[in-house]
Amino acid sequence: MSKPPSYWNKARRYLSSKDRVMKTLIEKYSDASLTTRKNIFLSLCKSIIGQQISVAAANSVFLKFKKKCKNKISPKTIKKLTFTQLKSCGLSRQKVKGIKSLAEKMLNKEFKPNLIKNMSDEQAIEYLSELRQIGRWSAEMILLFTYNRSNIWPVQDIGLLRAISNNYKKKYLPPNNFVEKLKIRFSPYCSVATWYLWRSIDDEPIQY
Secondary structure: OOOOOOOHHHHHHHHHHHOHHHHHHHHHOOOOOOOOOOOHHHHHHHHHHOOOOOHHHHHHHHHHHHHHOOOOOOHHHHHHOOHHHHHOOOOOHHHHHHHHHHHHHHHOOOOOHHHHHHOOHHHHHHHHOOOOOOOHHHHHHHHHHOOOOOOOOOOOOHHHHHHHHHHOOOOOOOOHHHHHHHHHHHOOOHHHHHHHHHHOOOOOOOOO
């Protein structure tokens, strides 16, 4: 893990001045911050594994996956493992195909993560979404956790929507116009606001 992003403290001050709820959350959860693994292959694998299952189930599958890889999660390791070996970790056929395809594209340089740093958020989301099993939500998780982009607001994320409902006393699901209003209020630090909202419903800081 690494230090907080360079913008973290500035973002905390900015959000505290803009929103009373955010000020309370920032004061309450001052013990940790957004960090990054700086390992896009591992993060993409974890994102694929975590799709459409609970956090607890995803963690269980990921631990089996990690053990199957002998703690060396890399494109070369995945290439050596059979479809059946990966499926035995608790992965669906589609998720195995996604992870196998990702490994192949990284090995043959068809997917070039280095290009992402020069892309806008939307360009990067589009580029990542070309990968099998990677949609907008997964791409946003990569931009937030691997690249620490400052203004990611993942409106498809159930945890974020639940946290907005809880903290702003809104029904679930919160109205789209209210979610959009918060995005405008929190920009250019929506990633930091997202992290604190997640933290309000989960004691463990989320990490992809």
